[in-house]
Amino acid sequence: MKENNSTAENSRPNQHSNHTHSHTKSRKRRRRSSSSGRPSGHVIFVIVFSIILVVTIVRLFLWNRGRQSDYDPNETTTEFDVEVMDYLQPLDPEMLEGHEDDGVTTVLALGNDLLSDDRSDTGLAALMEKSANATILNAAFPGSSISMKHQEFDNSYPLDGVSLYWVAAALLNQNFDLMDVIVPQMNSEAAAQALETLKSVDLSKVDDLVILYDLQDYRDDRTVYDEANDKNLTTVYGALTATIKLFQEQCPHIRIYLLSQPYGTFTDANGKTIDIDRDDLGNGTMVDYLNWEVEACRKNGVSFIDNYYGAITMEDTDCLTDGYHLNQKGREKIAERFGKVFKQ
Template structure:
């Protein structure tokens, strides 16, 4: 009997062990199945995410309501800087810059003449002077003026220095070393010589993307270096401000322009880069420089002729057509008058 009982007890113990083992196996199988299912789910999700889905959006339709952040920074003239000065009733505006202003300079469709017309049509007595030089740069090529690079004399800093000192001898010397005749350049030199900047109300500055296209260095980071785009801009602005604090300075950014690839096809501006960045990088740095020097900034790159409407307002990949020049002139006058009578 005792042997039978011992046998039965052993059998019960074995059955209990077998049940526990089977239970553990089942639990492990369930856990493994859950883990496999989890990773399978993650794998499917990743596959679908990588694969993406068909986008049937019609990209040929331009959304004219597309939002861009315009970097306008328009300041009124500080009344303290005008104390003791009499208003003679004439708004005198001098434009400095390069190609956009030089384009069609003797035609009624030039930016300067369009600005003159906008102001005159509104009943304002205005005089607008075009002192631009085509193909000139903001950044100087040489550290100091030398006639082996005569175009430097017509860059922004050296023009600003000439205005501040009323000394245009570098321009005369540079023109004699240009090696060709340029009636626009001659007109600019003569106009500057005959202007009394004590009577000037506004200096407007507009350079296109020529510094970007010519790979001029962008930013020295610390020092004001006129061989750099931002350094020359800052030095020129400060030179004018020191000499003629009563003059309101307004900088107009370059407009949008297409890049051109190796096959001659137009491409998005941000796909065309030099060592220092894209044209939009130069625009941003110019904006920052104006902000830091309390100078009004009109953002043409995003706010006037931009990626959305460039085909309508450019005659090639970079030059403004007549409608583009009208748009720039109109927006300049709007910004000029923003704080009028306030």
Template sequence: MTKINQNNPTHKNRRPKEPEWIDLETDVLSEDDAAQEEAPAKPAPKKQTAGKKRPSKKKKSGVNFHIVFLSLIAIVFIVVVFKLMFWDKRVHQNTERENDTTLSFDTEPLDSIVPLDSSSVGAKEKDDDLHILFLGNGSLADDKDSDSNMANIIQKKTGATVYNCAVPGSYMAMKNTTYKDSFIYDAFSFYNLCTIFTVGNTETISWAERDLGGLPEDVESSLELLQSIDYDELDVLCIYYDGADYLDGRPSYHIDKETDPTIFCGALSAGLDLIQEFLPNVRIIVMSPTYAYVVDKDGKYSSSFNTDILEEPLSNYIGLQSQICMEHHVSFVDNFYGSVYEEIADDYLKDNILLNEKGHELVSDRFLYALNRFNDYDF
């Protein structure tokens, strides 16, 4: 083997190689290129077989249908609960309430306006003057000479001849089936007033006059007017009794006593039977009581929907009264739900039951609506 001579002048005199200068502007690799160079080579992906295609990922929807479904169930439940809790409660819009009977109700007014039977209309001789008789109590009998009284408002608006024969302190129903001096004002109840101008019964009021030692002036004037009317000329008879029967605890209805004058609906039925028999040509309009407050022993007002003080609510009287009117084919104007109802009662009552001036105006307009429903009176 040949031995290398380390003292060879050629090897000894060799110069180290000069370092290369790097142009930073042109020769430095970009970060991306450097990363590609330094990264280890990755194996090529395997080809997928035709039978095992990878499913593509579906994009998730932004709507959760379970939440939507549960929300709908919750809404339906809330609506049902609201109806159960607030049924029979009137919900009015936030509008001007004065003389407004077009408000929105959960319970609609029970109005039933019907014309006079056409077979009866032909038998009555027509004239130019409209004659209207009012029977009732309470607000109708309150301050009868005042311009703000309901009957006088109607007279002014229609130009009709109006007879206001309302008796203050009277009731629709009697306390006893026959007159007794323990309840003298039974003589002035609705049914007994009807017997005066149908069958000519004046004996009962003469007993009352005797037992009272003379009739009060306002009662006497109503009875005298009632007996002075020419009933052949009468066109309309309006019956308007307030909630006095309810507040006095007089019963509303008995299925076996349909014409019992000691029951609210029985007295109405008995009186209507007399009027329709003896005055078949007269159109009858029955107006229900308006809303009225119950007054407890401490003088506090309570809702007439409650049964804590009285056995049944005033609304029962209204519903039953409307049925009696339909059975007799006479017009019925619902003042309880359609005129002065609970939510606005304070604006139209001057105490727990009597109408104030605005109340008289409102109820008068309701009567005129019924009066002109099937007629073309010029007012």
């Protein structure tokens, strides 16, 4: 019996050992089976790299091929982006020392047809008065220009005597002898009224000076700038500079504004319609004139209000008559913009 028990007892560990060994082999098989179902790191890398490579090739192919665009190089469009060239220069407070403020904002306006065409209550000067809440003295001479045609006054061209600098000099020197001869010859009621206004100006009460001319200098193909003489009165830049300096020296309390020419077109002597934005008559397009006008303002510390891009552009032909003269809508548009800028 003991031997049997011993034999039985000795056989139990063997059974347990066999069971353990079998269980271990089973777990190894499961691990191998589990490992064989999961891709290795190298396989994953190859898959990801292949996907990236395929996507890159496809995108490169599409980029090289391009895509259909709606752009038509032959299309004519009137839409354009522009930047208004306003330049506002405040008056140095030192320039007001000794000047008495009478409480009324008085503006002297020098220029030509834009202001002189209509001197009524619906004219540009009157509209600017309302828009700026100021009193405007309209001393604009029809047919005049910023620059002179001749270096010195010549009786053969009397309009030089009412060009910008000569008007300023007559006013500041209080000498109207030449104008008393010229203006009656112009046979213009507007010119006579301008001279009358000019003679009545009290410069001590003038707070601001406005300079506003139309396309006259461009139409006459006047020189824009003289490198040898920046005060050459036969150039636009020179006449502006000389006039500004004259006012700054004798009436430093007056703040000066140059208002640019609005857009316009006209027909030349050969019947060709001139687009001032593109046609160079010999001294540049109107844009070249504008750039030198801005430069004169910056150089001399006065303000520039841009009507060319800011008020009457090539999109606003409904504001013009005869190509470049203002109609009522055009006057209202320029007056409105002037008032907004002037009040800043």
